[in-house]
Amino acid sequence: MNQVHVQEIECLLVLAEELHFGRTAERLGCSQSRVSQLVAGLERRVGVRLVDRTSRxxxxxxxxxxxxxxxxxxxxxxxxxxxxxRERARSRTLSQLRIGFHGSLYEEVTEAFRRLRIDHDVALVLSEIPLGSPFTALLDGRVDAAVVELPVNEPALTTGFRFPPQDRLLAVAAWHPLAGSGRVHVEELATLDVLHPRGDAPDYWRAARVPHTTPGGAPIRSTTGITTVEEGLALVAAGDHGMLVCRPLTERATRGDVRYLGIDGLDEASQMGLVWRKDRESWQLTTLAGLLDAEFVRSVDATKRIAV
Structure with missing residues (x-):
């Protein structure tokens, strides 16, 4: 059987729409003589005249x-x-980053993710990691990087970007005796049962979330662990528990049965970081760190302009 070329088929289909050799040539990006050659070649292969053409x-x-x-x-x-x-082939060539996080992500973070995808063809796979296990998925290789609370003292890990520090506040039930004051002193943490993240986090990280004692040396009781922020807020609203949270969370997790109180005398701020394994650093990760830095600089500049 004679082979029929796809280019000849395409030429005939366009000619059937245009019924004009000049316009067909223009659409195909070739000369009129080439159109005539393709049509004639197809007619020879098929064995019959397909186009009736005159000078007019x-x-x-x-x-x-x-x-x-x-x-x-x-x-x-x-x-x-x-x-x-072509689309499947292109999707396979896209770089991919698996990012773990706990809590919620700032808008600046999601914008950096968007820019990484659009400007650098890096696809993001996001997964929430347990609140009390910030490093396990990273160390096991299940994610390439994680947005987690600092500090990070693991020898195998490095912090590629540090988010701006944020104030820590105390979440208590709306009916709690401390709720009406609007602020508490750090020593008053000793009067509460403060929730702690439950998981396999190292002791230094857990102590940074919930100190063992107040600056004055009073022990801080912490009998109950949580695996998510939402679980913690539900326990706060329903009982006598308190929970230390960062300010951005209070702006995203507003609810009528919980009050967020400033803490006088608490020097340590909350700070997130983009963390990855030292032996798996890549241009994708360092590019993401640069995009995060640019987004937060832009956000600070915008805030200053609004303030002025």
Whole structure:
């Protein structure tokens, strides 16, 4: 069976729409003589005249019209297959980063993720990690980086970007005796049962979340662990527990049964970081760190302009 070239089929389909050799050549990006050659070649392969042409007009022959009707669906299907194959091939060449996080992500973070995808063709796979296990998924290789609270003293890990420090506040039930004051002194933490993240986090990290004692040496009781922030807020609202939280969370987790109190005398701020394994540093990770830095600088500048 004679081989039929796809280019010849495409040329005939365009000519069937235009019925003009000049416009067909323009659409195909070739010369009129090339259009004539392609049509003539197809007619030789098929064995019948497909186009009736004179010096003044161009029309499909009866066989040509039927051929176009029969071949167009197959050509369109072939075109779809080629486009889909290109898209699959392109998706496989995209870089990919697996990012873990706990809590919620700032808008600056999601904007940096968007810029990484659009400007650098790096796809993001996001997964929430347990509140009390900030490093396990990283060390096990299940994620490439994690947005977690600092400090990070693990020898295998490095902090690629440090987010701006944020004030820590105390969450208590709306009906709690401390709720009406609006602020508490750090020594009053000793009067509460403060929730702590439950998981396999190292002791130094856990102590940074909930200190063992107040600056004055009074022990801080912490009998209950939580795995998510939402779980902690529910326990705060329903009982006598308190929970230390960062200020951005209070702006995103507003609810009528919980009050957020400033803490006088508490020097340590809350700070997040983008953390990854030292042996798996890549241009994708360092690019993301640079985008985060740019987004937060832009955010600070915008805040200053509003203040002025």
């Amino acid at each position: 007009s161009v029309a499909l022959s009866r066989f040509g019209a039927q051929f176009v009707e029969d071949v167009r669906p197959a050509y369109q299907a072939l075109s779809r297959v080629i486009v889909q194959a």
